[in-house]
Amino acid sequence: MTWDETYSEGFFGPTTGSLLIKNLRGVVTGRLGDPLREVETIRVVSGRIEQIGGAADAEADVVIDANGAVALPGLFDTHTHFAIGDFNPKQNTVGFIESYMHGGVTSMMSAGEVHFPGRPMDRFGVKAVAVAANRSFTLNRPGGVRIHGGSLMTGPYMEEEDYEDLARQGIWLMKVGFGGFNKPTDAVPHVRWAQAAGFVVMSHSGGASSVPGVAPITVDDLIAMAPDIAGHINGGTTSLPELHVERLVKESTAALQLVQAGNLSASLHIQRLAAENDALDRVILGSDTPSGTGVMPLAIIKTIAELSSIGGVPATDVIAYATSNAARVLRREEGVLEDGRPADIVLVQQPVGGPADHPIDALNRGDITGIASVIINGQIRALRSRNSPAPIREVEVQPHR
Structure with missing residues (x-):
């Protein structure tokens, strides 16, 4: 399948291929109590996370330059x-x-x-x-x-x-x-x-x-x-x-x-x-x-911002309510960003014009983050969100590296 054919179908990169996300500012695992992981890459193969924190120059069918975005579980x-x-x-x-x-x-x-x-x-x-x-x-x-x-x-x-x-x-x-x-x-x-x-x-x-x-x-x-x-x-x-x-x-x-x-x-x-x-x-x-x-x-991300900012619970923990907690109740593999898990990933930036200099800080103060990309099962399903505030930086997609 050519790049143009893939693009015309509304997503980037086949599930059976590989995807590399580089230049991350960090990863939220989705587990309650886990702090932000300061890693810069996620490598995905056949719809699953192969490695978090590997080499930024690894070969991949599709490469996303996250431009400082933070990765959250879907x-x-x-x-x-x-x-x-x-x-x-x-x-x-x-x-x-x-x-x-x-x-x-x-x-x-x-x-x-x-x-x-x-x-x-x-x-x-x-x-x-x-x-x-x-x-x-x-x-x-x-x-x-x-x-x-x-x-x-x-x-x-x-x-x-x-x-x-x-x-x-x-x-x-x-x-x-x-x-x-x-x-x-x-x-x-x-x-x-x-x-x-x-x-x-x-x-x-x-x-x-x-x-x-x-x-x-x-x-x-x-x-x-x-x-x-x-x-x-x-x-x-x-x-x-x-x-x-x-x-x-x-x-x-x-x-x-x-x-x-x-x-x-x-x-x-x-x-x-x-x-x-x-x-x-x-x-x-x-x-x-x-x-x-x-x-x-934006109901779920809005709820996360509210419970964190007004409720005083760190956003990384409130995110767990909508990720690992839900996945456990529903007996699903998704909801946690770690090696071997399905690659359902959301890349977020702080919103344009806001006072926060980090997307997690934005949530902690009650601002909805700018959603720069949504990836499901290793496929890019959206780049800049048409509903969230504009991300301060957009991601860049480079096919067939």
Whole structure:
């Protein structure tokens, strides 16, 4: 394949080839507690990181001169509302996924296809929607983003063997709270059946959704259900009361999901509480969009800037909420920049016109960084972001070195 042919397909460099990123200012591993690594290169072969910190003159099919950018792991959005394909009917939105990629998001998780037009609420209908949504994103990845779709919207009509059957079909996500249970705790056996079949289970939490027929889910419900993820506990509808959050942190092991569409004050309180209880490794981030809040391509990087600058947690640790923490909960290899891992990488610079002289300092003071490139599976999917502030320096791509 020639350079021009590759360029015309919308990405730079084949997954099976090699990529060298040089002249980095540092690497954020994505692991909680890790400081910025002062290394200048990342070498990628066949979509995986071969070496961090190697020679700057190594041979590669494609070379990126980072011009002093910092490398972050690609960001996870763990609460995204797809229908099927790149479409959300709540806001009549088409083509939003690539725009989120321009916000540094390289992996997106379905929070259930709750906005699917005429969403069925019967045993065979919900299974069909989950399988169809999963298949649609298996065969179509807008912007190259890793889409984890087909989140089963379970209900009282499901039977134990349904979860085992769906697992054989490749379905591994489930959402509780939208399926017609008379009371939330009626879902307890379904959560256990799903988890036994290998599902990652997320529960709605807090106040009632704008979707008709959805009841509030309290901390007692969450503790009884014991989902893998306590969804948008800072709101997205209405946040859990502070005493309920304290119980959730202390009496459960669920991931604590904070969303941009929720209550920022509640997010800051939850972050403080998690820090006091040595539970920051349970915090994960989502956008909870597109929804009534709208479409927010910069939702995750904006949340990182807010939790760092106002919450006083170093940006390198807050980044972990959207990278290694999320990857661990979702049982994914992405989310950490280290040898052998998938090469999902975001190159960031401080924004033009800002007072910070380093992109991590920009996040620490609450400014969104300039995104200079997004790489997924070793392929360059975007250079200068069309959504973030302008990076102070752009990266340069040199093909076929």
